[in-house]
Amino acid sequence: MLRAAFFGLWIGFPLGLHAVDFKRDIAPIFKKHCYECHSEASGKKKNGYVFDDLKVLAGDIRPSGMIDPGRPGQSPLMELLTLPPGDNRRMPPDGDGLSPKEIKLMRDWITEGAGLEKKSTTKPSGLTPKKVPDKPEAPAPEQWTSADGKVITAVFVAVEGGVVVLKMNGKPYRVPLEKLSEASRKQAVERKP
Ligand code: HEC
Known part of the structure; x- marks a missing residue:
């Protein structure tokens, strides 16, 4: 939690x-x-x-x-x-x-921050939001490090454009690659299908 x-x-x-x-x-x-x-x-x-x-x-x-x-x-x-x-x-x-x-x-x-407005499509152009596919098997969570050194544990889903999609507690999160540490960025990109 x-x-x-x-x-x-x-x-x-x-x-x-x-x-x-x-x-x-x-x-x-x-x-x-x-x-x-x-x-x-x-x-x-x-x-x-x-x-x-x-x-x-x-x-x-x-x-x-x-x-x-x-x-x-x-x-x-x-x-x-x-x-x-x-x-x-x-x-x-x-x-x-x-x-x-x-x-x-x-x-x-x-x-989630108690936002009052829907901040929808402020993503960089060329990034079309896609539905995160629900995979039947449950992939194992991995550790990810942010650019400023914070560590979280989440399941890798996909890399889409400059964004890595991770899943935590069943919810998808989209993380711009530049927000990840170099090692985590590599970890994500190398998993790209
Ligand atoms: C039937 C009337 C009524 C309803 C419905 C009501 N309130 Fe209140 N609320 C009051 C009254 C009267 C006070 C002042 C209570 C006091 O000073 O003891 C108050 C005070 C408050 C305060 C200030 C409390 C504080 O400690 O300063 C908040 C915040 C608040 N209400 C939120 C809500 C929220 C959120 C809801 C809905 C989930 C709600 N109220 C529904 C009558 C109501």
């Missing part, structure tokens, strides 16, 4: 390759559970928190803010959402609260 968080930051975040999409996955959760008391739409801004104005929400996304990007464990929001029913700080205050699935989405969203 820790590794996944780190990996998401190192690779997923800068490239904007989010598995969780704010608009698709997170906004509906806020809408369903929070807008009633925290939105411009309802005119209620309990404690100043508004979740349908992205500018206001963005202000709460920062280290030491309600949402600490990349660190769900340090994000007071996650704590509020997961308090037991009856705790008077729990959000939403009444009802069943978020489902385990919604909580997981929220946590994953924060882990």
Whole structure:
């Protein structure tokens, strides 16, 4: 889990390759559970928190803010959402609260950097995003080192253009070759089919 968080930051975040999409996955959760008391739409801004104005929400996304990007464990929001029913700080205050699935989405969203926009196609030209093939056999994970010396363990999938596709915890990550150490770059390129 820790590794996944780190990996998401190192690779997923800068490239904007989010598995969780704010608009698709997170906004509906806020809408369903929070807008009633925290939105411009309802005119209620309990404690100043508004979740349908992205500018206001963005202000709460920062280290030491309600949402600490990349660190769900340090994000007071996650704590509020997961308090037991009856705790008077729990959000939403009444009802069943978020489902385990919604909580997981929220946590994953924060882990991936709590982005508000889809940063889709800022890849260098000539790189067409391809679907990562799902291989039937399970290849063994290998160690990869980033250009600045961090080590992660992931399964090699493919090299596409200047990008190596790695898989961790079943999720594909695309890493520009120049972000890898020389040895890892070689490791990737030599595996090219
Ligand atoms: C029924 C109304 C209601 C709903 C629904 C609701 N809240 Fe709140 N929220 C409040 C009130 C009232 C406060 C102020 C509580 C206090 O000061 O004790 C508050 C405070 C907060 C705070 C500030 C807490 C703090 O410690 O400063 C956050 C963050 C928050 N809510 C997030 C949410 C989120 C996220 C949701 C949806 C999952 C949500 N709320 C749903 C009424 C609501």
